[in-house]
Amino acid sequence: MTAPTHSPTLAGTFDAVLFDLDGVLVDSEALAADVWVRTLAEHGLPLALNDFAHLAVGQTFPNVLVRLSDLHGWTPTDAFLPTLETRFNAAFDSLDAIEGARDTLEALRRAGVPFAVGSNSERGRLHMKLASAGLAELVGEHAYDPSWVGGRGKPEPDLYALAAAQLGVDITRCVVVEDSVPGATAGVRAGATVIGLLATGHAHPDDAAHLLAAGVNRVVTSHAQLQEALGLAVPV
Template identity: 50%
Template sequence: MSVLSAAILFDAILFDLDGVLVDSEGVSNVVLVRLMAEHGLIVSHAEFMARSVGKSFAALYSHLEADYGWTRPESFDAESDAALAESFLSVREVPGSAQTLAALREAGIPFAVASNSRRDRLDIKLQAAGLADAAGHSFDPSQVGGRGKPLPDLYLHAAAALGADIRRCLVIEDSPTGVWAGAAAGATVWGLLAGEHVHVGLDEQLTAAGATRLVHSHAELRQALGVENQAEMGKVTAG
């Protein structure tokens, strides 16, 4: 696919954040599993990761209460806020994500970030991963009345903010929750399996949720979009 054909096919590219642009899922997993253990709920890192990826914290805690009968104590939110804020300072990009954004910018293809993350956490993670220049086109549930994924509102809002027809947008997601949101909005959705949280069976889950294509790295994504040459040019220029 050439750069021209990619631009014709898609008015804009809409990215999830966690696990797609920044490798934050593992960081938050460690913090929350430790804090929950301190407050009486023991779950493995693998089990918690499978439950939490793509979900809002409200939905996650609701599921934990339903499945384990565990209700977080009053002090939990304050403790987790402080611990997560500190841990997110060490978040790094999913390998190649900065190159992908730079290549899209060079090719003239608009993009935005649509994340279930809280606004302050979203900004911390973008800054820590060296992607702060994407913050100007980043959106969170507070901007759509709290109606985050799996509802379509966040992706519809992001497309409208870019002046793009959602039916001509490509959503890049790493969780069934996010894929459902993108598909419900009317976008084409691809699954990206590049973050450290990827587990056995996730590819099948993304496909079942509505992803029409799977890619396994940002390099493969750039190639599929026809912008790999722009990424290489950026590396040479930067060097």
């Protein structure tokens, strides 16, 4: 995929950076989709992996269930959710950070720029993923999930507005980094400048266009390009 032409660096235009988690800092989306599809098939709903990924990307857990009901008339059995939970915990016990993600966070820390994570993941899984990928210490206490804002996850703007407030920064002086349309929509609606990051290799050819249509400032395809867009100096 070819990224759109970059506009000039955003250096000096922001006071904090707010990151999505899945697909932005940790490479978890393919693992999660595989668990969902395998478990759904065992409980009466066979779906192609690509079809599930398309309907679920960037969604909260409850919204995925609502969409499965709306699109396929399917509701979970009593055994479905416990099985899914157990398999998620096993899958996320060994998780990789996306290439360059740690470098980005460390460069922000060196530059004195605060950052936070705002994710639609359930709180326990959010912290499990950060720890498994070796990023928990860098992120520290600034990892937020929808339970912080009454369950109003993305595409609602509340989660990013809260993360900015917790950092003590005006949301309009924040950059949000997202890989999904619901997440990008949340950042735009909150008033932040949004960068689309498609760095996992799982992106659909149309993803960049969809992110731009949602209002992102630009789309990049690696953390190296993200660092350049943010004007960060990263040691070689």
